[in-house]
Amino acid sequence: MADLFVDLTAPNGRKYKQPVGLFINNEFVASKSGEKLTSINPTDESEITSVYAASPQDVDLAVAAARAAFKNPAWRDIHATDRGALMYKLASLIDEHAETLATIETWDNGKPYSVALEEDIAEVAGTIRYYAGWSDKVTGQTINNDPAKLAYTIREPVGVCGQIIPWNYPAAMFAWKVGPALACGNTVVIKAAEQTPLSILYLAQLVKEAGFPPGVVNVLNGYGKDAGAAIASHLDIDKIAFTGSTITARQIMKMASINLKNITLETGGKSPLLVFADADLEQAVKWSHAGIMSNQGQICTATSRVLVEESIYDKFVDAFKAQIKETSKVGDPFKDDTFQGPQVTKAQYERVLSYIESGKSEGAQLVAGGEPQKDVNGKGFFIAPTVFTGVKDSMKIYREEVFGPFVVIASFKTEEDAIDRANDTTYGLGSAVFTQDLTRAHRVARRIEAGMVWINSSNDSDFRIPFGGVKQSGIGRELGEEGLKAYSVCKSIHVNMGTKL
Numbered sequence: 095m096a097d098l099f100v101d102l103t104a105p106n107g108r109k110y111k112q113p114v115g116l117f118i119n120n121e122f123v124a125s126k127s128g129e130k131l132t133s134i135n136p137t138d139e140s141e142i143t144s145v146y147a148a149s150p151q152d153v154d155l156a157v158a159a160a161r162a163a164f165k166n167p168a169w170r171d172i173h174a175t176d177r178g179a180l181m182y183k184l185a186s187l188i189d190e191h192a193e194t195l196a197t198i199e200t201w202d203n204g205k206p207y208s209v210a211l212e213e214d215i216a217e218v219a220g221t222i223r224y225y226a227g228w229s230d231k232v233t234g235q236t237i238n239n240d241p242a243k244l245a246y247t248i249r250e251p252v253g254v255c256g257q258i259i260p261w262n263y264p265a266a267m268f269a270w271k272v273g274p275a276l277a278c279g280n281t282v283v284i285k286a287a288e289q290t291p292l293s294i295l296y297l298a299q300l301v302k303e304a305g306f307p308p309g310v311v312n313v314l315n316g317y318g319k320d321a322g323a324a325i326a327s328h329l330d331i332d333k334i335a336f337t338g339s340t341i342t343a344r345q346i347m348k349m350a351s352i353n354l355k356n357i358t359l360e361t362g363g364k365s366p367l368l369v370f371a372d373a374d375l376e377q378a379v380k381w382s383h384a385g386i387m388s389n390q391g392q393i394c395t396a397t398s399r400v401l402v403e404e405s406i407y408d409k410f411v412d413a414f415k416a417q418i419k420e421t422s423k424v425g426d427p428f429k430d431d432t433f434q435g436p437q438v439t440k441a442q443y444e445r446v447l448s449y450i451e452s453g454k455s456e457g458a459q460l461v462a463g464g465e466p467q468k469d470v471n472g473k474g475f476f477i478a479p480t481v482f483t484g485v486k487d488s489m490k491i492y493r494e495e496v497f498g499p500f501v502v503i504a505s506f507k508t509e510e511d512a513i514d515r516a517n518d519t520t521y522g523l524g525s526a527v528f529t530q531d532l533t534r535a536h537r538v539a540r541r542i543e544a545g546m547v548w549i550n551s552s553n554d555s556d557f558r559i560p561f562g563g564v565k566q567s568g569i570g571r572e573l574g575e576e577g578l579k580a581y582s583v584c585k586s587i588h589v590n591m592g593t594k595l
Contacts, residue, residue, distance in 0.1 A: 097114070097124070098113065098114060098115035098122040098123070098124065099111050099112065099113055099114065099115075099122070100112050100114055100143050102142070102143060104197045104198070104200075104201050105135075105137070105201060105426075106197055106200075106207065106428045108193065108194060108197045110194050110198075110296075112143060112198075112292060112295070112296065113295040113296060113298065113299055114130075114143060114144065114145040115145070115146050115295075116146055116148050116152055116156070116313070116314050116315065117295065117299075117301075117302075117311075117312060117313035118152070118155055118156045118159050118312050118314075119308045119309050119312070120301075120302050120306070120308035120309070121308075122295075122298075122299075123146075124146050125146040125147055125148055125149055125152050125316075126149055126151045126152055126155075127147075127151075127152075128146075129146070129147045130144040130145060130146055130147055131144065131147045131288050131291070131315065131316070131317070132144045133145065133289075133290070133291060133292055134289075134439065134440075135201055135202070135204075136203070136204040136435070136436040136437060136438055136439060136443075136474060136475045137201075137204055137426060137435065137436050137473075137474045138471075138473045138474055139440070139473055139474060139475075142201060142202060145291050145292070145315045146315060147315055147316045147317060147320070147321070148285070148314040148315060148316035148320070148324075149316070149320060149321070149324075150320065150321070150323075152314060152316075152321070153283070153314065153321055153324035153325055153328060154324075154328075156283045156312040156314055157254060157256075157283055157325075157328055157331055158330075159308065159309035159312055160254045160281040160283050160309050160310070160312055161254050161281070161309075161330055162309050163281045163307055163308065163309030163310045164251075164253055164254055164280070164281040164309075166307065166309070168307045169281065169307050169309075170279070172279075173230075174229045174230035174232070175229065175230045177229045177230075177276065177277070177279065178226040178227065178228075178229030178230055178277070179226075180226075180276075180304055180305055180306055181222055181223070181225060181226030181229065181273070181276055181277065181304075182223060182226045183304040183305060184222055184226075184300060184301060184304040184306075185220075185222040185223040185226060187303055187304055188215065188218055188219040188222065188297070188300060191296070191300060192211060192215045192216070192219070193211065194296065195210075195215045195293055195296060195297070196211035196214070196215050197210075198292045198293040198296055199215070199265055199290075200427045200428060200435070201292070202290045202291075202292045202293065203261065203262075203264060203290050203438055204390065204427055204435040204436040204437065204438055204474075204475070205389055205390070205427060205435055206427045206432045206433065206434075206435055207427055207428050208430065209388075209389070214266050215265060217266050217269065217557060218265045218266055218268065218269040218297075220557055221266070221269035221270060221273045221557040221573075222269050222272075222273050224273070224557055224558060225273035225578075226273075226277065228277045228575070229276075229277045232277065232278055232578055232582060233249065234246060234247035234248040234584070235247055242590070242591050242592030242594075243588065243589065243590055243591060243592070244588075244589035245586065245587065245588050245589070246587050246589075247584050247585060247586050247587070248585050248587065249278070249578075249582040249584060249585075250279075250582060250583050251278045251279035251280040251581065251582060251583075252278070252280055252332050252333045252356055252581055252582065252583055253280060253281075253332030253333065254280070254281050254282075254283065254330060254331050254332050255271075255275045255280045255281070255282050255283070255331070255332065255333045255334075255581065256283050256284075256285075256325040256326065256328065256331040256333065256334050256335070256355075257271040257275070257282060257284040257285070257334075257335045257336075258284075258285045258318075258322050258325060258326070258334070258335070258336045258337070258338065259271060259284065259285070259286060259287060259294070259337055260337050261289040261290040261438050261439075262389060262392040262394070262438070263389070264286065264287065264290040264291075264293050264294055265293045265294070265297060267337055268284065268286075268293075268294050268297055269557075270337075270557070270577075271335050271572075272284060272311060274577045274578050274580065274581045275335075275581045276311070277578065277581070278578060278581040278582040280333075280581055281309060281311070281312075282310070282311045282312065283312045283314065283325060284311070284312070284314070285313075285314045285315070285316060285322055285325055286313065286314070286315050288315065288316065288317050288318070289438055289439050290438065291315040294313055294315075295313060295315070297313075298311070301313075322346075323345075323349060326345075326346045326349035326350050326355075327350070327352050329353050331355060332355060332356060333355055333356040333357070333580075333581070334346060334350045334355050334356070334357050334358070335357075335358040335359075335572075335580065336357075336359050336360070336361075337359075337361075337394070338361065339361060339362055340361040340362040340520075340521075340566050340567070343359045343361045343568070347359070357569060357570070358568075358569060358570035358571075358572065358580045359568040359569045359570065360394065360561070360562055360563065360567075360568045360570075360572060361523075361563070361566065361567050361568045362495045362521055362523070362566070363394050363395055363396070363398075363495060363521045363522075363523030363524055363563065363567050364398060364399055364494065364495050364519050364521045365385075365395055365396060365397045365398060365399065365521070365523055365525050365526070365544065366397065366399045366400075366401055366515070366519075366525050366526070366542070366544075367381075367382055367385060367397035367399065367400045367401065367525070367527075367528070367552055368401050368506075368512050368516060368525075368526065368527045368529075368538065369382070369400065369401070369402040369406070369410060369528045370403050370509075370512075370527075370528060370529040370531070370534065371403040371405045371406050372529055372530050373406075373528035373529050373530060373550075374528070374530065374550070375406065375409065375410065375413060376413075377528070377550065378528040378550075379410065379413045379414050379417050380417065381526070381528070381548075381550070381551050381552045382397065382414060382501075382528075382552065383414065383417045383418065383421060383422075384552060385397035385526060385552030385553045386398050386400075386499070386500070386501045387418070387421075387422055387479055387499050387501075388553065390434055390435060390436070390437055390438075390477075390498065390499055391446075391496070391497065391498040391499035391500055391501075392437070392438060392442070392497050392498065393553060394523060394524075394567075395523050395524030395546065395553055395555070396497075396524075396553070397524065397525070397526050397552045397553065398495070398496065398500065398501055398502065399492065399501075399502055399504070399516075399519075400414075400501055400502070400503045400504070401503075401504055401505070401506050401512055401515055401516060402503060402505055402506070403505070403506060403507075403512070404505045404506065404507055407503075407505040410503070411461065411481075411483055411503055414481065415461060415481065418462055418463075418481070421433055422434055422499075424467045424476055424478065425467075425476075434476075434479065434499060436475040437475040437476075437477060437498060438475070440475055442475070442497065442498070443475035443476075443477060445496070445497070445498070446477050446480075446496060446497070446498030446499075446500055447466070447477065449490070449491055449494075449496045449498070449500060450464050450465075450480060450500070452489075452490045452491055453482045453485075453489070453490075453502075456486075456489045456490060457484070457486075457489075458482040458483070458484050458485045458486075458489060458491060458502070459482060459484035460480070460481070460482055461481050461482070462478075462479060462480060462481040463477070463478035463479045463480030463481060463499070463500075464478065464480050465477075465478055466478070477498060477499055477500075478499075479499045480498075480499060480500045480501070481501055481502075481503060482500075482501070482502045482503070483502075483503050483504075485502040485503070487504075487515060487518060489502075492504070493519065495521070509534065509538065512538070513538060513541050513542065516542050516543075517541075517542065519565075520565055520566045521563070521565060521566055521567045522543045522563050522564035522565035522566070522567045523544060523545055523546065523562075523563035523567035523568070524544060524546045524547075524548070524553065524563075525542045525544040525546065525547045525548070526547065526548040526549070526551065526552040526553075527539055527542070527547060527548070527549050527550075528549075528550055529549075529550075535549045535550070536549075543564060543565065544563065544567075545561075545562045545563035545567065545568070545571075546561065546562075546563075555573075556573075557573050557574070558573070558574050559573060559574050560572070560573055560574040560575075560576035560577065561573045561577075
C-alpha cells in the first residue's frame with residue numbers, strides 16, 4: 095500500500111523513505127482501525143508525519159505472528175551461530191544507515207544530532223553486535239551429585255516477549271530489548287513510544303533486510319492505554335520488558351499478573367551524586383553537569399540530586415553555574431555547537447516548568463535558568479538549564495523525578511549524613527561518588543542503595559555492563575551477560591544411570 099511509506103526531507107536536508115505502518119510478520123500494514131498518531135518536531139512544533147496506531151486487535155495479530163515464528167523450526171531450531179550471524183548483519187545495516195537513523199532521532203526526539211550519531215546509534219549497533227556474539231554462548235552446566243546419576247541444566251528461550259520502550263532513547267532502547275531476546279532465541283513484539291515512533295519503524299525494515307524470518311520481530315506504534323495495555327495483559331505473551339515511569343510500571347505489573355508473566359522493569363530515579371571535599375573539583379563539576387544536563391535531562395539515571403560537602407559547597411555551586419554558561423548551548427539540535435535541544439513534547443516541557451514553579455513556591459533558591467529558553471525563534475520546547483540551591487529534603491523538587499535539565503544542589507556535613515540523605519528516596523537506580531580517597535569511595539559505594547554506582551564519573555554506562563535498579567526503580571537487569579538471564583529460563587535434567595531405587 096502506497097500510504098505505508100512516505101518520502102520525507104529532514105531539517106538537515108537528508109531525504110529518506112519513512113515507514114508509517116505497523117510491522118507484523120515482516121510486512122508493513124495499516125492498523126485495523128485505521129487510527130493514526132502524529133509525530134511532532136519538538137524543535138519548531140511542526141508535524142513530521144502520521145503513523146498508524148495499533149489497536150488490541152493489531153496486538154493479537156502481532157502476537158500470533160510471534161508465536162508462529164517461535165514454534166517454527168526455521169527459528170526455533172536455527173543453529174545459534176546462524177542466529178548470531180543474522181544479528182551481525184543487522185548491526186552492519188545499522189552502521190550503513192547510521193546518518194539516516196541519527197537524523198530521525200534528532201528530528202523526532204530533539205536530541206543533538208552529534209549525540210544521536212556518535213553515541214546513540216553507535217550504541218545501537220554495538221549492542222546488537224555484542225549480543226550477536228552471545229548467541230552461541232548461552233550454556234548450562236553439569237552438576238556432580240551421585241556416581242549413578244547425571245544432572246545438567248540447559249538455558250531455553252522464554253518464548254514470545256512483549257517489550258515496551260520509552261521516548262528518551264528510542265533506538266537505543268530497541269537494541270537493549272531486542273538484542274538479548276534474539277540472542278536467546280525468543281520472538282518479539284515491541285511497542286515504540288507514541289511520542290517517538292519513527293526510528294523504530296526504520297529499524298524494522300532493516301530487520302527484514304537482514305534476513306530474519308517473518309514474525310521473529312514485530313514492531314507496533316500506538317498509545318499505552320491501547321497497545322501497551324493489550325501487550326501487558328495478553329495471555330499468549332510469556333514475558334514483559336518495560337522501560338518508563340514507576341507509575342506505569344505498577345500498572346503493567348498488575349496487568350502482567352494475569353498469567354504470571356516473566357517481567358523486567360526499568361523505571362524512575364532520583365539519583366544522588368556525592369561530592370566530598372577532597373574530590374577533584376573540576377572533574378566533579380564536569381561530570382555532575384553531564385550527569386544531569388545531557389539528553390536535555392531526560393535520563394532515568396540522571397544524577398539530579400547533587401550533595402556537596404559543606405566546606406566546598408559555595409565553590410562547587412559557582413563552578414557549576416560557570417560550567418553551564420560555558421557548555422550548555424541551547425538551540426537547534428542539528429547545529430554542531432548545540433549541547434541541549436528541546437524537551438521531547440509540550441507535555442514534558444510544561445511538566446518541567448511546573449517543577450520550577452514548585453521550587454520557587456517552596457522557598458528553594460533559583461540560581462540559574464528557571465524559564466523557557468528565549469533565543470530560539472519563539473518556537474519549540476526549550477528550557478534553560480535550571481539549578482536550585484537551598485533545597486530541603488522535604489521539597490517536591492528534591493524528592494520527585496523531574497526528567498529535564500533541572501538539578502538541586504544541597505550540602506552535607508559528614509559521610510554518614512551524605513549516605514543517609516542519598517538513601518532517603520523511594521528510588522534506587524543510579525548514584526555517583528566523587529572523592530580521591532579510594533577506601534572511602536568503595537565504602538560509600540557499598541552503602542548506597544542503588545543498582546549502579548559511578549565513582550568519579552556519572553552516567554557513563556556501557557552495554558557490556560549490567561544496568562538496573564532497586565526499590566521502586568525496577569526489577570531485573572538489562573545489558574551485559576546478566577541481561578541474558580531475563581530472556582532465558584533454566585531447565586534441570588536428571589538422568590538416572592543406575593538400577594537401584
